[in-house]
Amino acid sequence: MSRILEDLSGALVVSCQPVVGGPLDHPEIVAAMALAALDGGARGLRIEGIANLKAVRAVTDVPIIGLVKRDLEGFEPRITPIAADVLDLAAAGADIIAIDATDRPRPDRLERLIDTIQSVGRPAMADCSTLAEGVRAVDYGVEVLGSTMSGHTGGPIPDGPDLALVSSFAKLGRFVVAEGRYHRPDQAARAIEAGANAVVVGSAITRPEHVATWFSDAIKSVRGDAS
Numbered sequence: 001m002s003r004i005l006e007d008l009s010g011a012l013v014v015s016c017q018p019v020v021g022g023p024l025d026h027p028e029i030v031a032a033m034a035l036a037a038l039d040g041g042a043r044g045l046r047i048e049g050i051a052n053l054k055a056v057r058a059v060t061d062v063p064i065i066g067l068v069k070r071d072l073e074g075f076e077p078r079i080t081p082i083a084a085d086v087l088d089l090a091a092a093g094a095d096i097i098a099i100d101a102t103d104r105p106r107p108d109r110l111e112r113l114i115d116t117i118q119s120v121g122r123p124a125m126a127d128c129s130t131l132a133e134g135v136r137a138v139d140y141g142v143e144v145l146g147s148t149m150s151g152h153t154g155g156p157i158p159d160g161p162d163l164a165l166v167s168s169f170a171k172l173g174r175f176v177v178a179e180g181r182y183h184r185p186d187q188a189a190r191a192i193e194a195g196a197n198a199v200v201v202g203s204a205i206t207r208p209e210h211v212a213t214w215f216s217d218a219i220k221s222v223r224g225d226a227s
């Protein structure tokens with residue numbers, strides 16, 4: 001296992017991805033959120049976008065999972081869909097590079113993305129939605145499997161995290177990251193019990209807009225108030 005993955009064993013990784021266009025969506029604020037998360041015990045970060053990554057890299061040496069979200073016409077995968085982004089992420093200081101590994105039409109072939117990540121000496125993290133996608137990504141040589149995309153490839157998004165997918169990934173002999181809808185500490189603990197090597201938490205820590213909505217919706221539901 002690479003040193004970066006050893007450093008992340010048993011770690012909380014905080015994804016600092018502000019709501020796009022929201023009041024926190026500025027690189028200096030992303031860097032401040034990252035430092036606050038590290039103060040609270042996070043040992044790794046997940047950062048989207050080159051400007052944000054550079055701002056965070058300037059203030060910490062902890063392992064960073066880097067990604068670029070890109071909406072390309074005619075394609076659904078958004079997380080680092082093209083090989084050119086891989087090179088930019090490596091140059092900006094990402095230690096691990098995350099890619100959408102779902103089984104959906106994509107602009108650059110998955111094998112090409114993984115080869116490009118390996119050519120810059122970084123572990124590749126496959127953001128998957130199913131076990132079959134994880135198995136395919138392992139066949140292509142990824143070092144890290146994430147449950148990131150579970151529930152995000154169509155249909156209603158479930159409430160809780162996909163612990164069953166984490167358990168299945170744990171049998172594949174790769175570093176497993178539990179990610180997606182870990183909204184409470186006990187859920188993160190269950191992920192480690194299910195075999196995850198690390199847990200990524202995003203919205204519950206770094207998207208106060210989402211957290212405020214959870215609370216305001218709960219209050220409205222009790223009041224029977226749709227406004």
Ligand SMILES: CC(=O)N[C@H](C=O)[C@@H](O)[C@H](O)[C@H](O)COP(=O)(O)O
Pocket residue numbers: 015017067079148149152179180181182200201202203204
């Ligand atoms: C599906 C997708 O695009 N997920 C993204 C991946 O980087 C982020 O928007 C999520 O915030 C991240 O995965 C953490 O998940 P959560 O915010 O649920 O803790």
